[in-house]
Amino acid sequence: MKRHPQTPSSSAAQFCWVIVCGYQYRSHAAPPAAPYIDLRWDNGEVTWDGLSACTLGLPIAGPDGNGVYARWDWDGHRLRVENDRLGFQPLFIYHDAHRLLVSSSILQLIRLGAPNRLNYPALAIFLRLGFFLGEDTPFSKIQQIPPASTLTWAAGKLALERRPQPPVELNTAPRNTLSDDFIALFRQSIRRRLPTTDDCAVPLSGGRDSRHILFELYTAGQRPTCVTMQGSPLAKHDESDTALALSRRLGLPHDLVPQARSRLRQEYRKNLLTEFCADEHGWFLPTTDYLSRTYATVYDGIGGDVLAAGLFLTEDKLRLMRSGRFTALAEQLMPFEQTLARILNKPVYDRMPREPALEAVANELKRHADQPNPVGAFYFANRTRRKIALSPFAMISGPLVHAPFLDLELVAHLRGIPAEQLLDHRFHTETIARAYPRLADLPYFNGKREVVQNFAYTARASLDSLAIGLQHKRRRLLRPGYLFPRSVRTLLQTDYGLEFTLRIAPRILYLLQLDDWCDTSVATTTGEQWALET
Incomplete structure (x- = not known):
């Protein structure tokens, strides 16, 4: 078991580190270049730049x-672009009458000259809901390619074909049969994704998805390394102990990765790596960095929580979906309106009204209403695909990342399970115990994710936010005068430090960074006329 260098252990030592380093924030480096192709059609001739062929x-x-x-x-005359049926690999596009840009990075498209006008309706949803819907991005002229798409471009003409998706069929089999089929299909998924080298890793938590992957790889004769991030300085309980118990039982190597000293520095890099499309994952960046530089193959549990464990599924949400009360459910999913109104500059907030955002979310909920698990279907198609997918498929760079829960035959089975079978949130737990009875005694992490006061850590966030604010002179998105009083309050009022570090500071940082990348013709903080198109 390897342990990495730790942050100073005592509060006094950490606070001294904060004071010394708090104003030395220098993370304005642009994200690394991403693969792209740039096609231009002018006066009947094609010119191009980038990679003629690329597979992600x-x-x-x-x-x-x-x-x-x-x-x-690209064969010199015709471009063909296609993606997987679920559309989980991020790929973005900009096009007009004379140009087509395709890249795995939104920021790469902007560097190449794609318009960076803000997409206010999409941001109105993202800032309230936490993820984008459909193919929207923060920029009005840039979109993610839809699932199961084939895009062709020739002589300046663009065509997009959506390959048909098989319908989801309700599965009314008994619970044990559903579980047995889950076991068989997951086993098949792992056999389709066995590593070709020994340097493979499973990021292991105290939960179910990574445990299921680990146990099945072990059953298949593989001996992956387990990788677990140590508990946050703000966490009351550390689930790494639960993960270590699994690797010890199986006799597998286990690497522990420490948390970063500065939460906001990680948020800063995360915003760039996820193309401003995620409000999570910053805390996980030390692990994705370690995986990227250490292993050839990584197994990620994306999708297992929503499809097999009923994440976000409650009786109330299911009742609202079944009764067609989509607006009421949308209201429930978008709290904290007062916080948003306070943090955004007023001209920006006025361009992002709540009612159209509510209507858009309600319409998207309605689109999934006839699914066997309509709540899970909504989250899987939007949150899982557009936000959670960015952790394994954008933040990890280098290794091949396998996602066993996204095997199409397994997804079809899990999508067909009635929501009522998942309401107790025990279906996945029972399935793992049924598949690996000799390991069923190993406990899960059931400690509540409570937070505790840590003045040195929250003070670091305060000073980092001040340093960042001093380096970002433009304040078109963030309300004037919002940042500095709250940063100082964190140093003076301990209880406020948690709220600032976990909720407020990351939003401030997101807006300041997005300000650097969006169209400079936006209105200033003095309330000038807005010039951006929606």
Whole structure:
């Protein structure tokens, strides 16, 4: 078991580190260049730049479109772009009458000249809901390519074909049969994704998804390394102990990765790596960095929580969906309106009204209403695909990332399970115990994710936010005078430090960074006329 260098252990030592380093924030480096192709059509001639062929991710054996991947091929006359059936590999596009840009990075498209006008309706949803819907991005002229798409471009003409998706069929089999089929299909998924080298890793938590992957790899004769991030300085309980118990039982190597000293420095890098499309994942960045530089193959549990464990599913949400009360459910999913109104500059807030955002979320909820698990279907198609996917498929760079829960045959099975079977949130736990009875005694992490006061850590966030604010002179999105009083209050009022560090500071940072990348013709903080298109 390897342990990495630790942050100073005592509060006094940490606070001294904060004082020394708090004003030395220098993380304005642009994100690394991403693969792209740039096609121009002018006066009947084509010019191009970038990569003529590129494959991101890997197609997997099984049904057509299996795996997580996107690829393009340019033969000098015709471009063909396609992606996996679920659309989990991020790939973005900008086009107009004379130009087509395709890249795995929104920020790469902007560097190449794609318009960076803000997408106010989409941001109105993101800042309230926490993720984008459909193919929206923060920028009005840039979109993510939809799932199961084939895009062709020739002689300046763009065509997009959506390959048909098989319907989700309700599965009314008994619970044990549903579980047995889950076991068999997951086993098949792992066999389709066995590593070809020994340097493979499973990021292991105290939960179910990574445990299921680990146990099945072990059953298949593999001996991956377990990688776990140590508990946050603000966490009352540390689930790394639960993860260590698993690796010890199986006799597997286990690497522990420490938390970063500065939460906001990680948030800063995360915002760039996730193309401003995620409000989570910053805390996980030390682990993705370690995985990127250490292993050739990584297994991620994306999708297992929503599809097999009923994450976000409650009786109330299911009742609202079944009764068609989509607006009421949308209201429930978008709290904290007063916080948003206070943090945004007034001209910006006026361009992002709540009512159209509510209507858009309600319409998206309605689109999934006839699914066996409508709540899970909504989150899987939007939150899982557009936000959670950015952790394994954008933040990890280098290793091949396998996502066993996204195998198409397994997804079809899990999507067909009635929501009522998942309401107790025990279906996945029972399935793992049924599949691996000799390991069923190993406990899960059931400690509540409570937070505790840590003055040195929250003080670091305060001083980092002040340093960042001093370096970002433009304040078109953030309300004038919002940052500095709250940063100082964190130093003076201990209880406020948690709220500032966990909720307020990351939003401030997101807006300041987005300000650097969006169109400079936006209105200033003095309330000038807005010039951006929606």
